Amino acid sequence: MFGLGPFEVVVLVVIALLVFGPEKLPQAASQAGRTLRNLRRMANNAKHDIRSGLGPEFADFDPTDLNPRNFVRKHLFEDDDDWSRKPGDTPVDVLDPVGASNGALDELGYGEIPPYDHEAT
Numbered sequence: 001m002f003g004l005g006p007f008e009v010v011v012l013v014v015i016a017l018l019v020f021g022p023e024k025l026p027q028a029a030s031q032a033g034r035t036l037r038n039l040r041r042m043a044n045n046a047k048h049d050i051r052s053g054l055g056p057e058f059a060d061f062d063p064t065d066l067n068p069r070n071f072v073r074k075h076l077f078e079d080d081d082d083w084s085r086k087p088g089d090t091p092v093d094v095l096d097p098v099g100a101s102n103g104a105l106d107e108l109g110y111g112e113i114p115p116y117d118h119e120a121t
Contacts (some may be wrong), residue, residue: 020028064070110112
């Protein structure tokens with residue numbers, strides 16, 4: 001409950017009794033409850049208006065994803081199939097050397113000028 005321990009709650013109740021008195025304390029508590037309910041309702045209405053205004057592509061938008069800690073936790077620690085794969089499971093052709101051009105780049109002979117592309121410069 002907001003990080004308050006039992007001692008802090010007792011202190012707040014005693015302060016409320018001293019400030020409002022025993023006669024007005026129930027009225028003040030009910031007024032505070034109504035105010036919190038109205039604030040919560042207004043926040044939910046604003047959230048609904050924003051979601052309906054953004055359209056269907058933002059239906060799964062969650063503002064807590066904007067928190068950097070939640071973002072990192074979501075993308076680093078979510079279950080992903082790539083983590084469970086073993087090193088030998090990747091379908092790689094071992095006979096092809098890495099970076100092979102497959103004939104796209106032929107070696108130039110001695111003294112040959114490489115082709116020049118006018119559109120690339």
